[in-house]
Amino acid sequence: MNIPEQPTFDTPFAWIGGEDRVKALAERFYDLMDLESGYAELRAAHGPDLGSAREKLFWFLCGWLGGPQHYTDRFGHPRLRMRHMPFKIGETERDQWLACMAQAMAETGVPNELAERLKESFFKTADWMRNTEG
Template identity: 65%
Template sequence: MSDAASAHDATDATTAFALIGGEAGVRALVDRFYDLMDLEPAYARLRALHPTTLDESRDKLHWFLCGWLGGPALYEQRFGHPRLRARHLPYPIGIAERDQWLACMRQAMRELGVDAALAQRLDAAFAGTADWMRNRGG
């Protein structure tokens, strides 16, 4: 999977970005994701990979997801190409971390009431990308 992979299907007239509620919807999803990661013991390994303060992580994921979901390329405007895998290589990401990331995002989508069909579509895209980010076996 490449950095260009996204949840936006070019054949769809409506982007995932629009369906989730634009920038405000993406921000709500990202904020709930990081709130859960910070609070839930089930996501402790994932949380340990992040800095003490999550503000920058929240902003970067928000900016990235806006473009990845078919909206404005806010991340690229600030930092250039995302180079996702390269930027994550310093962090030990194995199966447990991948699974915690996905579970946390699924819980955030569920708690925000993301439409079931959209959540399924996003989950498939997130799963492919999350697996591609693994750099450890376990």
């Protein structure tokens, strides 16, 4: 019987490959949002310039995955729901965010087992962020 090895990483941040890999994931996520018509509503919710959002997602993911606390060092507690209240987030935006992140993880080589675990966590957070029906 072939038993798969358990990851030997202390954190998802280490498992994903560190800061450079998290940066690549955040960059690809926002690139896809600009490129793929299937993410149109999600893209529209972000306004014309994605520069600040790219940076903040990278900083947030680093800390959330167990790496450097770039986001909290700059802004304090993330307060995700509060900070996203000005934006319409319904099921469409949630589902597009999740699909875009899944595509970004696949395209940047996030290990499958880690990607599956992250998808579960992302869904819980994205669903909690909804502030609009539909």
